[in-house]
Amino acid sequence: MADQDERKADAGMTAAFPTLEEMQHWTSVMGRAQQMMLEHLSAQMSEAAAAAPAAPVAMPAIRWPGMEQFVDPAKLAQAQADMWSQGMAVWQQMLSGTPAAAPAPDASKDKRFAAPEWAANPMFDMIRQSYLMISDRLLGGVEALEGIDEPARRKLRFATKSFVDAMAPSNFALTNPQVMQRAMETRGESLLKGLENMLRDMGKGQLTHTDADAFEVGRNIATTPGKVVKQTKLYQLIQYSPATDQVLEVPLVIFPPWINRFYILDLNPKKSFIRWAVEQGLTVFVVSWKSADESTVDVDVEDYVLAQVDAIDTIRKLLDVESVHTIGYCVAGTMLAATLALLAARGEAEKVASATFFTAQVDFAQAGDLNLFVGDEQMELLKQISADKGYLDGRYMAATFNLLRGRDLIWSYVVNNYLMGEEYPPFDLLHWNGDTTNLPAKWHQNYLTQFYRDNRLVQAGSITVDGTPINLAKVKTPTYVQAGREDHIAPPESVWKITHHFQGPLRFVLAGSGHIAGVVNPPEAGKYQYWTNEDRVDTLDDFIAGASETKGSWWPDWNRWIRSLNDDTALAIGARKPGEGDLKALEDAPGSYVRTR
Structure with a gap:
């Protein structure tokens, strides 16, 4: 026993000469590893022969020749x-x-x-x-x-x-x-299990973060009761069943990002913003975007803006109301800003009672590390990847976002799952993160160039939607802006810039954590905090310097803000119940678009 303890103290690096049995065992381990790799190679060759979709191409290296001239010898x-x-x-x-x-x-x-x-x-x-x-x-x-x-x-x-x-x-x-x-x-079994994990990921062209079989949409995630009441080639409109006898007269429509599935806001009953909003007495609609395929080849920036307008008009007509509250998350928030500007230009601003932005950017001058991926070399690569089918494989975007936090989202999983051979833990948030969606290639190219690279959305008249030049400075809609203090996708200093462009009343809230956890933070969890500042200031630094900190979730603050605009109520009957108005139920929530791969 003492000898064993001494060997362990040397971190297992000193060992006796292996026995014949041990040599045979490790030879067997190496043989099994070789067999696994040969089987993987054979399967890949068979798939290639059958013209199977290729895995996403890796992001090219960024090169800067001549950097030596900037070095002081x-x-x-x-x-x-x-x-x-x-x-x-x-x-x-x-x-x-x-x-x-x-x-x-x-x-x-x-x-x-x-x-x-x-x-x-x-x-x-x-x-x-x-x-x-x-x-x-x-x-x-x-x-x-x-x-x-x-x-x-x-x-x-x-x-x-x-x-x-x-x-x-x-x-x-x-x-x-x-x-x-x-x-x-483990006598080499951990290495074999890790190799199995790695080869499986190589086969599907995507890094695995969680147990793929632990979650199923509609079974234990995205379970808030509701119905699909409308379907277009770009989206399904979901109306959720009321949870209260009376609801706010002005309904709410949520526009989630089409870069990911909408159920980030409906992970499970305890984390669901959608369920929580319904329980607060709101009539809630959510747009579930279609993952791009060959039918969306011609979809561009204005198509998503017009889809938002269409959803707003559909809800207004269904419930016979003058206006709706809106929420835009990430890229859908960027498009919501364009939607507000379009409605303002048309003289129809009253259709939107309020606009809430979850970690959304409109001014991309300080857009963070994602700006590194809009150079000519990267844009040419994107064209090549999506040229054949007209859409960008969602695995490519997933890899790009993982690169932004490579230590946490790539290398920690390489160690745990490939080298240590550990089992994947069940984690709903990581399941959603890996549930990728494809993007229309035309939209993606124009979004990166017009918004990220050229920052045209904040240039008056530079972008035209449906023949109408838009100008963010014309937007006077009451606005609630939420930013994440540690957001690496939409940095808070970038989100803050919306305050320089909109002209109406605006409330800015800086939430603890990042792009996801900063948004998905239910009150009962008692996590994080948020900062508010009632004074009108010019910079984010000034906002922080004079801000008051509140522990916990910012959701109740948003709810109070919504009700301060209009607290009139209506009975939750008739068209307030999905399928009982002029729009009949097409299928149960969460619908079929969210399941399409």
Whole structure:
């Protein structure tokens, strides 16, 4: 027993000469691994011969030739000398067997190296320290470059961080002590299970984050009762059953992003914004967008704007009301801004009683890292990928969003599921994240160029919808804007810019967390917080400086705001119940479009 404890203290790196039985076992493991890879290759070749859809093409590397001209030779020499000195210190510590010093407070938050084996074993401690030292030098070198503009620095910063994250020793079996220990404990079964996971993901062209069989739309997610009451080639309109005897007279229509499925707002009864809104006495409609296919080849930006107008008019006519409350989430919020501007230009602004924006951008001057993917090289690649069918495979967008948080959404799963061979946990949010939708290629190209690259939505008259030039400065609709403090897709400083363009009353709320958790934060969870500032200020920094913090969800604040605009009520009878008005029920919620793959 003492000998075993001593060997474990050396992190399992010292072992007796293997027996014949052990050699046979590990030979069998390697043989099974080879067989799995051969079977995968054979299946891929068969699919290719049958002209199966190819997996998304990887994002091309971003190259900046001639960067050497921006490097100060003296600073470079000093940096190399500092790194050499630090490297020698790390080596001396390892060779002397001196126990590793306690990590700095910031380093201890790095989940990749949180396991005690990284510090207990001198070899792995040397690997960890060397990696962190080199990473700091590489990332610091980007900031030290002189004579380059900020867009170029952002590109280089993103590329360097992506490279640094990818090359972490935790991502490789032979330099990760936990992987090595797990392999020994399971006699190689963990490596085989991980290989099986990896080959399966390669086959479907998408990284798996959660148990694919744990959730089913309509069974344990997207279960709020309702009916599909209208269907077009672009969307289904879902009306939800009232949960109260009386409802607000002005109904609510939610426009979710078509980059993802609508049920992010209806994950389960405890997390569902849709169910919660119904329980607050709102008549709720949701647009479920169709995943693009060959029938949507000609769909462009204005088609989504006109679809929103169509949904608004449909609800007004069905319930015989003058106006509706609207919510636009992410890209659907961007289009909602265009919809409001179109209605204003037509003299029909009264059709919308209020507009709420969930993490939506209208001014893309500070749109964050997604702006790095709209260069000529990337745009040409997108054209090639979607040229044959006229739509962009949703797996490509999923990979792009994963890249924005590669350490959390890519490499942690590579380690856990490929190297450690762990089972996928059931997690509804990650199930939704992997439930991709295809995008119309024409719309996607124009959205990236007109909005992200050229920022035309904030240029008066630059964009025309249905023959009408639009101008955001004409929008006077009461507006509620929610931004996520840690949002990496729609940065809060970018979302804030909507306050510079709309002219009507506006309430801005900064919520804790990011693009998803900052929105999907039910009151009963008691999580996060939000900030408000009743003063009209010019910048987000000024807003934060004078803001008041409130613990928990911002949903009740939004509900109070909605009711402050108009608290008139109506009985939940007749057309307020799905299928009992002029629009008959076509099928039960969540409908068929959300199930289409």
